């Protein structure tokens with residue numbers, strides 16, 4: 255049996271090697287390395303996929319979040335509401351722009367923003383909410399949009415883990431994650447659902463002016479070379495990465511189906527084990543399984559070690575909530591302030607999840623997990 259990996263990037267490359275190599279070679283031959291034709295084509299194709307009017311590519315998913323907040327003209331002191339259980343990037347850009355991160359707890363089964371806490375933490379200084387569609391499932395967007403509308407707030411969706419996930423409103427209308435708020439962002443980090451061969455990211459919006467501003471800001475604030483209209487930065491998607499992404503985008507639905515089929519298998523095989531809870535699904539959102547995340551009562555670390563010794567990597571996303579990270583600690587939030595997130599950090603364990611899992615590998619994984627709980 256081949257070695258089991260958390261994400262099998264090489265296996266995925268091998269299946270599309272011919273196409274990818276050819277597209278990359280073309281970029282090299284044309285030497286159009288920055289904002290070349292493949293970038294333009296990819297922006298258009300991703301917009302068609304996601305059913306959104308404007309796609310602004312940039313250097314990575316963290317920059318995408320920063321650029322989205324910059325495009326909204328957020329000012330120092332503005333309060334931005336975000337979940338305390340997320341990847342650090344979400345809080346980092348808020349702090350870097352001298353905005354004030356306002357942490358709220360998450361729902362225990364959905365891992366996304368707790369709506370009651372969001373409402374409770376809105377003040378006259380609140381400018382925006384940044385829902386994170388964690389692990390591949392959408393936050394409760396309909397309710398969040400209502401809160402935003404009532405309080406005149408903007409929404410920037412962090413869709414780094416949820417590209418392709420669809421949210422269904424109560425009237426039956428569906429929309430892709432990242433295209434529902436004022437702006438949405440995603441990442442093409444290699445292990446993300448649509449990963450390139452390095453760093454990459456994008457911003458989505460249906461607001462033309464916001465889209466133009468984000469594009470300007472990602473390109474030194476210039477539309478015309480050497481004419482700088484606003485203060486920007488340098489954050490671009492390499493043409494080589496765009497060439498890779500154009501090929502992989504064609505397979506994204508297939509990749510999503512492979513992930514879901516592995517998740518269905520895990521669900522069926524691991525249901526009902528005492529002390530282990532499989533991921534909950536919700537009727538208003540599809541799940542694209544960036545991660546397949548279990549909750550393990552009490553024996554999480556023991557299970558992780560047991561699996562590691564059996565050659566199965568499993569990862570803890572995330573071991574600490576943001577308010578307990580040194581860089582983001584705030585005096586008013588000691589241990590115990592966000593009990594759900596704190597508990598999740600002790601219980602979550604993500605199993606190997608990728609598009610290349612072999613039958614014998616997945617059988618072996620569930621056998622070992624079951625063995626542990628015997």
Ligand SMILES: *Cc1c(COP(=O)(O)O)cnc(C)c1O
Pocket residue numbers: 314315316317340341343344386412414415440441442443453454455
């Ligand atoms: C990966 C990730 C990011 C950052 O993306 P990079 O491309 O690595 O900068 C932001 N938010 C979340 C939730 C992520 O998972």
